[in-house]
Amino acid sequence: MIIGYARVSTADQNLDAQITALTEAGAERIFADKISGAKRSRPELDRLLDQLRPDDVVLVTKYDRLARSLVDLLDIVAQIETVQAGFRSLAEDIDTTTPAGRLIFHVFASIAQFERERIRERTMEGLKAARAKGRVGGRPPALSADQKAEVLRLKSEGRAMKDIANLFKVSLATVKRV
Template structure:
C-alpha cells in the first residue's frame, strides 16, 4: 500500500496541493500534520509509522516535508525501512526500494543538509559584519540607560517593589530585574 504523508508548518498554510499530488501518485491513505518540520513530535507522522506494514511505501511530495535535518530524515527513513516499508519522494524522484534510489536519497539528503548549514553560516557572517559596522540586530531595549538608572534608584532609595516599578514603566517584571 502507498501511504502518503503531508506537512505544513502553520495553520494558515494549505495541505491541498500535497494531498492532491499524493493521491495522484496512488496513495490510498494520507496522514498530515500542521507543525514545523524541525519538531520531532508530530502526532500523525507517529501514527503513520506505527501502522506501517511490510511492503508499504511512504510517499511525500518533497523530502523536506518529512524532516528538516539530515539526522531526523535518516532516522525516520530508517524507521520506515525497519518496518519493512520503503520511502518515495515525488519531487526528487527518490525511491528507497531500489539500491540506486537509496544512493540518490543519501546524496540528496547530504546536499540539503550542506545547504542548510551554508545558509546558517552566511547568516552568521552577515550578522557579524553588521556588528563590526556598529549595527546591532534585535529589538530595541525596553528601557533606556536613564530609565534603568531610575529603576535602580526607585528600588534602592524608595524601596519600591519590582511589580510596582514594572507597572510604572509599563514593562515586564523580568525587564526590571535585568535592569
C-alpha cells in the first residue's frame, strides 16, 4: 500500500496541493498534520508509523514535509525500514524501494553522519581549548565553599535540611548533596 504523508506548519496553511500530488502519485491513504516539523512527535505521523506493514511505501511530496533535518529524516526512514517498508519523496526523487534509491539515500546518510562527527570533533576541540584557558563549563555552584561548610555546621546542630535550604535560598536537593 502507498501511504501518503502531508504536513503544513500552521493550522491556517492549506494541505490541498500536497494531498492532490500524493493522490496523483498513487497514495491510497493519506495522513496529514498541521503542526511544526520541529516537533518530533506528530499525531498523524505517529499513527502512520504505527500502522505500517511490510512492503508499504511512505510517500511525501518533499522530504522536508516528513522531517525538519536530514538527521531527523534518517531516523524516521530507519523506523520505516524496521518494518520492511519503503520511503519515496516526489521532489527529491528518493525511493528506498529500489537499489539505486537506497544507494542515493545511504550516500545522504553517510554525508550526514560525517557532518555529525565533524561537529562533535569541533565541539570537543573548542571545549579543550576553553579548558586550557581556564574556563570551566557547566552551571556555577549554588553554594560557595564557605556556605557548604556552614550548611554542614547547621546540619550537625540539628537544623532541618528544609530550613537550611530556605536560609540559603537553594533547593533541598542542593543541601542534601552537601
